[in-house]
Amino acid sequence: xxxxxxxxxxxxxxxxxxxxxxxxxxxxxxxxxxxxxxxxxxxxxxxxxxxxxxxxxxxxxxxxxxxxxxxxxxxxxxxxxxxxxxxxxxxxxxxxxxxxxxxxxxxxxxxxxxxxxxxxxxxxxxxxxxxxxxxxxxxxxxxxxxxxxxxxxxxxxxxxxxxxxxxxxxxxxxxxxxxxxxxxxxxxxx
Amino acid sequence: xxxxxxxxxxxxxxxxxxxxxxxxxxxxxxxxxxxxxxxxxxxxxxxxxxxxxxxxxxxxxxxxxxxxxxxxxxxxxxxxxxxxxxxxxxxxxxxxxxxxxxxxxxxxxxxxxxxxxxxxxxxxxxxxxxxxxxxxxxxxxxxxxxxxxxxxxxxxxxxxxxxxxxxxxxxxxxxxxxxxxxxxxxxxxx
Numbered sequence: 001x002x003x004x005x006x007x008x009x010x011x012x013x014x015x016x017x018x019x020x021x022x023x024x025x026x027x028x029x030x031x032x033x034x035x036x037x038x039x040x041x042x043x044x045x046x047x048x049x050x051x052x053x054x055x056x057x058x059x060x061x062x063x064x065x066x067x068x069x070x071x072x073x074x075x076x077x078x079x080x081x082x083x084x085x086x087x088x089x090x091x092x093x094x095x096x097x098x099x100x101x102x103x104x105x106x107x108x109x110x111x112x113x114x115x116x117x118x119x120x121x122x123x124x125x126x127x128x129x130x131x132x133x134x135x136x137x138x139x140x141x142x143x144x145x146x147x148x149x150x151x152x153x154x155x156x157x158x159x160x161x162x163x164x165x166x167x168x169x170x171x172x173x174x175x176x177x178x179x180x181x182x183x184x185x186x187x188x189x190x
Numbered sequence: 191x192x193x194x195x196x197x198x199x200x201x202x203x204x205x206x207x208x209x210x211x212x213x214x215x216x217x218x219x220x221x222x223x224x225x226x227x228x229x230x231x232x233x234x235x236x237x238x239x240x241x242x243x244x245x246x247x248x249x250x251x252x253x254x255x256x257x258x259x260x261x262x263x264x265x266x267x268x269x270x271x272x273x274x275x276x277x278x279x280x281x282x283x284x285x286x287x288x289x290x291x292x293x294x295x296x297x298x299x300x301x302x303x304x305x306x307x308x309x310x311x312x313x314x315x316x317x318x319x320x321x322x323x324x325x326x327x328x329x330x331x332x333x334x335x336x337x338x339x340x341x342x343x344x345x346x347x348x349x350x351x352x353x354x355x356x357x358x359x360x361x362x363x364x365x366x367x368x369x370x371x372x373x374x375x376x377x378x379x380x
Contacts, residue, residue: 055371056378070267074260080327080350080367086374130373137270154377156370160270170376174369177270179362180346181245183320184276186360187344188246 001044010041057084064090064128064152066143067135068113071158075132089126092116094139116146123150130154137161144171191234200231247274254280254318254342256333257325258303261348265322279316282306284329306336313340320344327351334361 001009011029015022029035029042032054036042052058063081065072068091075081076088096113114122122128131147133140133155140159147155154170157163165171191199201219205212219225219232222244226232242248253271255262258281265271266278286303304312312318321337323330323345330349337345344360347353355361 056374057371061370061374061377070260070264074264075366077260078350078366080365081370084367084371086367086370129377130370153380154373156366156373160268168380170373170380172369172373172376174364174366175270176265176268176346176364177274177276179364180251180271180276180320181247181274183344183346183360183362184246184251186362187251187319190343190358190360 002048006044008041009044009047011036014042060085060087061130062087062089062127063130063132064088064092064119064123065132065134066092066116066119066147067133067139067159068093069134072132072134075134086130088132090114090122090128092119092122116143119146120150123152128152130156133157133159133163135159192238196234198231199234199237201226204232250275250277251320252277252279252317253320253322254278254282254309254313254316255322255324256282256306256309256337257323257329257349258283259324259326262322262324265324276320278322280304280312280318282309282312306333309336310340313342318342320346323347323349323353325349 011022011025015025018025026036029047033050035047035050049058063086065075065088068076072091072093076091081088091113092115093113094116096115128150129152131152131154133143133147135143137159138161140157140161141163144155144157144163144165148165148169155163155165155172157171157173160175160177162173163171201212201215205215208215216226219237223240225237225240239248253276255265255278258266262281262283266281271278281303282305283303284306286305318340319342321342321344323333323337325333327349328351330347330351331353334345334347334353334355338355338359345353345355345362347361347363350365350367352363353361
C-alpha cells in the first residue's frame with residue numbers, strides 16, 4: 001500500500017487483506033501500542049515502520065551462506081531476501097575453486113567464495129550477524145562451532161542434522177523432511 | 191532405537207530424549223490410544239508403527255519436483271527425504287534440455303527431466319501425490335493450476351509467491367524470507 005501511494009488504511013481493509021476480522025486487527029496492533037487514529041484508521045507509512053521495528057526488520061541484516069552446493073547457490077540467488085533487507089555479504093565453502101564457476105554462472109555478478117577458515121576475520125570486517133548453513137549434515141556441527149566463535153549471532157540451519165549452540169545464541173532449523181511430514185499428516189487426514 | 195535393536199522404552203526414557211517430562215509423553219500418546227503396557231513401557235516397534243500411522247508416514251509418498259533450477263536440483267539430491275519414505279519420482283521443467291546436464295552431474299544416476307506439459311499423464315502413471323514447486327514466483331500459480339488439474343493432492347510451495355488452490359487441496363508454503371523474519375525477531379529481542 002505504501003508503494004502504491006496509499007496514505008491511510010482502516011482496520012476493516014487490513015482485516016479483509018489478511019482474512020481475519022477487524023476487531024482482531026485492532027486488538028493485535030493495540031498489543032504493541034497506539035497506532036490508530038479514531039475515525040481515520042492507520043497512517044500506512046507510520047504503521048509499516050512500527051511493524052518493521054516490532055519485527056526487527058527496520059535494519060539491514062548481513063548474512064553469510066556456508067556450503068555452496070545447489071542449495072547454497074539457490075540462496076545466493078534468492079531475490080526475495082533483498083525485499084526485506086536481508087543481504088548476503090559473504091559465501092564460504094571448504095573448496096572455493098571447485099564451486100566458484102557454477103555460482104557465478106547463475107548470478108548476475110560473480111560472487112567471491114571464500115575458504116571457511118577465513119570466517120572469523122570476514123565476519124568482523126563485514127558485520128555478519130546471521131549464517132545460513134547449507135553444508136552436508138556431517139559438517140553442520142563443526143561449521144556451527146566456527147560460526148559461534150566468529151561472533152555471528154544467529155544460524156538458519158538447512159543441513160538435516162541437529163546442531164547445538166550455546167545458550168542465548170539463536171538457531172532456527174529448516175528441515176524440508178519435517179515440513180513434508182506436516183503436509184503428509186494433512187493429506188492423510190483430508 | 192528400533193534400528194539399534196532396542197525392544198522396550200519407558201516414558202521416562204522418551205521424555206529425556208525429547209526434553210519434556212514423562213507425564214507429558216504419557217498424556218500425549220494416550221490422546222491417540224493405548225500404546226503403553228503398565229510396568230513395562232512401550233514396545234519400540236509397535237510404538238514406532240503407531241506413530242507413523244498417526245502422522246501418515248506408514249506409506250510411501252510419491253513426489254514430483256517442478257522447476258529444476260538450483261533449488262529444484264538441491265531437492266532432487268536431498269537424501270534425507272528417503273529416510274521417511276518420500277520418493278521423488280518425476281522432475282519437470284519448462285525447458286528440459288537446458289537443465290538436464292546440470293542435474294545429472296550432481297546426482298549419482300541421471301534424472302529424466304520432463305516437459306511440464308506431460309504432468310497430467312505422468313502424475314497418473316507414477317501415482318504422484320505431492321508436488322514441490324521451485325519455479326520462479328511469476329510461474330508458481332500457473333504451475334499450481336496444472337498440479338491441481340493433474341489430480342495431485344498436495345503442494346509444497348518454495349516459490350516466494352502466494353498461490354491459491356481449491357478448497358480441500360493441501361498447500362504448504364516454505365518461504366525462506368518468512369523464516370528469516372522469525373530469526374530476525376528473535377535476534378532483535380535477545
